[in-house]
Amino acid sequence: MFMSVVSSAIKMGGVVLKKASGIKAGILSAFIWGSGQFLNRHYTKGIFFLIAQIVFVMCLPSIYEGIRGFVTLGEKATIIEGSKVIHGDNSIILMLLGIVWLFIGIVFLCIYIANIRDAAIYYRQRKEGKDVLEDKEWFNRFKERSFPYIMLIPSVVLILLFVAVPIIFGFLIAFTNYSAPDHLPPKNLVSWVGFKNFLDMFRLPMWNDTFWGVLTWTVIWAIISTLTSYFGGLGVACLVNSRRVKFKKFWRTIYILPWAIPGMISLLVFRNMFNGQFGPINTYLRKIGAITQNIPWLSDPLLAKIVIIVVNFWLGFPYFMAMSTGVMTNISPELLEAARIDGATPRQEFRYITLPLVLYATAPLLIMSFAGNFNNFNVIYFLTDGNPINPNYKFAGSTDILITWIYKLTRDNRQFHMASVMSILVFIVIATISTWNFLRTKAFKEEDMLQ
Amino acid sequence: MIRETAYTTVSNPNTQPKRTLVYSFSETVKTALTYCLLVLIALFVLIPIVWIVGSSFNPASSLLSATAFPEDPTIKHYLKLFTETKFPYWYLNTLKIALVNMVISVILTSTSAYVFSRFNFKGKKVGLLSILILQMFPSFMGMMAVYNILWQLGLLDTHFGLILTYAAGQIPYNTWLVKGYLSGIPRSLDEAAKIEGASNLYIFRTIILPLIKPIITFVALSQFMAPWMDFIFPRMILSSPEKMTLAIGLYDMISGNTNNNFTTFAAGAVLVAVPITILYVSLQKYLIQGITAGANKV
Structure with missing residues (x-):
């Protein structure tokens, strides 16, 4: 109306x-x-x-x-x-x-x-x-x-x-x-x-030291964890793919298990296996007389970092193995046959055809995996919780990476302002990598070598 | 040692050419070494798995006494899970959240991807670019805000709040993924249907959806998996013990007193890991496809 x-x-x-x-x-x-x-x-x-x-x-x-x-x-x-x-x-x-x-x-x-x-x-x-x-x-x-x-x-x-x-x-x-x-x-x-918080981050020694310390370990961790899993996975894929190996499917199924098992469960299992006091690894080593004193697997800063990388390798290589195998089985048989007719040995065939194709196809995964590991909250949080405690750090432990430090700042210490500053810095890193990867793959999308 | 390896190529029109090996001594050694390596890697992979499965059948409850091959195996920890802990609740909660999240996510993602790939409209470019940028932010940068928004909406400590958080968070990445897949499918099919007078929704349901099944399977699978092991969001949103998900329940079981609940945790871990692992292994084809597409297109 x-x-x-x-x-x-x-x-x-x-x-x-x-x-x-x-x-x-x-x-x-x-x-x-x-x-x-x-x-x-x-x-x-x-x-x-x-x-x-x-x-x-x-x-x-x-x-x-x-x-x-x-x-x-x-x-x-x-x-x-x-x-x-x-x-x-x-x-x-x-x-x-x-x-x-x-x-x-x-x-x-x-x-x-x-x-x-x-x-x-x-x-x-x-x-x-x-x-x-x-x-x-x-x-x-x-x-x-x-x-x-x-x-x-x-x-x-x-x-x-x-x-x-x-x-x-x-x-x-x-x-x-x-x-x-x-x-x-x-x-x-x-x-x-x-901009006070940004200035504080770089001006106050406690924040500044923690930031650079954690950042250095984050970058080292992201690079080593990505490369070990990538080349490990590639190596295992080649090994299984070798003409000598029978029952390929059987081996692949075993190796794929760490990828299929929920990551958090595996990590909590490893946390217990490497437990310095009661863990089965130390117990076993003591039993066979290899050690007399417990090895502080997760409470020594350097040893903890090594354990993290080894455990991450266990978790990470099957993924790259699966991806590389996928590429290998998709390489056109004509291509390999052509090489064979030209007199290529199996080694040459692998070196000049299979490997380049696999590397080419999995390179974007490598980059995304680096970005993923940079922010790999689960591995650090469930394995060590960022510990052992580092007295020189503000609210962070020796194995904390940026993302777990941010989490601790938010959840345990309620330093939201600094957590936010850090998130912006993490975003800048990830956004740079992702954008570069995006532009690169868009530009080189044409690839008809693979079936 | 003279290498006497020779290859003969057997041509068969149906299968790819195969080599037959003529074995020599050095070949045998190499083969043996290869198998040694395979077995070593298999041990490296299997030891933790065997240990945790074995531990769950241990009679004692402490970590110290947990062995891979207990002398007198028992299933009492499995029974304990169902009688003394809230494990059945956690399991059903997680299953419910996973299923609802999967359905909502698939609907949201497939419709948005369809619209972005097949229609021209004002704001399309801005929209695509904004979600591309949004998916680069670390997911818990907005954690505090999500908490407060859910609080304002009265959705704290509800499964619906958690599901909404998951379903919304996946849209940016998965829309790009599915859109990329759709651009690889010629438009001629759906355009023909359009000329015939079919409605957009009909085209979507009968032509587009069947075509994007592989990538949608990936989205569904990854969204179904996410709640099983996500820790951050349920920890923040849920607070009542009977509303918890498995990730929180299992974590709490061993985070406090590692030594005392260990075998019960092991039993719970086995019960969670077995179905998920079977699902993963049997659907790995879709997972590999989806991940590869994601790395190449997004």
Whole structure:
């Protein structure tokens, strides 16, 4: 009822305006959304925009409050008077809501601009006497064109809520003082601090030493773990693929097991096997008289690192073995036969045909695996938990890599601001590798040597 | 020693040419060495597995006394899992989360990939680029925010909250993956159907879905697997003991007092690992395909 009154009023107003002067429909739409569309006789569209405006006006106070909260991060701290707690603002919730409302505001801004543009374009066309899409036609086309958007709505909402907003939030935390013990909502307020955390990371010796120490081990770990698994896997694949070996499938099935067994379980098993006090390895070595004292497998910094790499090899080589085998069995038989006719020995055949093809096909996996190991939370966390404790490090142990350090900072020590700084640095590393890999593979996608 | 190895190529139109070996002494040595190496690697792979399986049948409960081949095997730890711990709950919870997550993820990913690969619309490029960037961030950079968002939505300590987190998190990577696979399939099939007047949803269901089955199997499998061993998100989102997943339950079983619950943990580990391992080994073809596609396309 209300709607029809409004629309007819606008329609009449539009007619009056059109007759009176050449005021552009765009200007009309700039004030009352959809009114320009009514002037163009696009009623359905006009109603859409009008509804959008009504929703926008209803949201306006929330958008304002959201942005205000985002800028100030709360003004009223929680006060405790005797036994009474007066709850103040929760900076973290304000920040989150701020990001959400900012998003919603941007959506409305886009609708608003589309509304003005649309009105102006069709108004000009109509004035110039061109054939303009009729209301009904437009609606049919709209239905057709909106299919991709409708299909994407659930995904987009979920990504925004659980991926995009959290990442933006995580990114912004690096510019606040959100941390224990003095800036922990809901008890205290959090405020913006600019680049202070980044400067602290490199200026304060404790943070700085930990950062470089952990980073060095992370890089060493990522390189060694990737290379050992890669070449180990490749070697085993070649071995099994050798013409001497019978029952290839049997061997492959055994070797694939570490990949198939859930990683966390294997890691917890290894953690117990290498247990310095009660573990079966030390028990066995003592029993056969190889050692008299327990070997501190996981409590000596260097030994723990070696154990981590060996265990990771156990976990990682089957993956590369499976991948290389996949490539090897896909090499075209004609290619190998051609080489044989040309008099190639099996060794040459392997060296000049099989190996290059396998290396070529698995190189992207190598790069992605490096990125994966750089962030390999499970191996470190379940095997050593980052221990042994390193007295020179802040909140990190000797075997901690960046990602487990970030986890400890967040979960155990509530140093969210520094964890966020570190996440940004990790992102820069991973993004560089991934982008390089992406461009490389796109550029060299053509490969018809493989079947 | 003169090498007397000779090869003859047997041509067969149906199979690839095979070599027959004429054995000599040096060949025999090499073969023996090869098999030695194979057996050594097999031992390296199998020892931890045999040890944990054996441990689960040990009569004592401590790590110190756990041996690979117990003298008087018992299944009492398996019984203990079902009577004294919340293991059955954890198992069913994890199974439920894994299945629902798999279904939601497949629906979301396949529809988005279909739209991105077969339609032209405003914002397509921006959308593809943003998800490409989003998937490069370490997944728990947004951990604190996810926690607070779930809290605001009243979804903390619910399985639904955990499922939403998983299903949303996989969209960026898997959409690129499936989209890449779809670009390799000629459009002529679905365009022909379109000319015949078939609706988009009909085309998606009857033409596209069957075509992308291999890559969708990979997405389904990897999404089914994820909840079994993911530790970070359930630890953050779930807090009631009866809502826990297996990863948390098993971890807690041995993280405190390593020496005392060990054999019960071993029994639980075996019960989890056996079905997952069988699933993995039998579907490894799809896994390899999917991973290779992922490394090449994304």
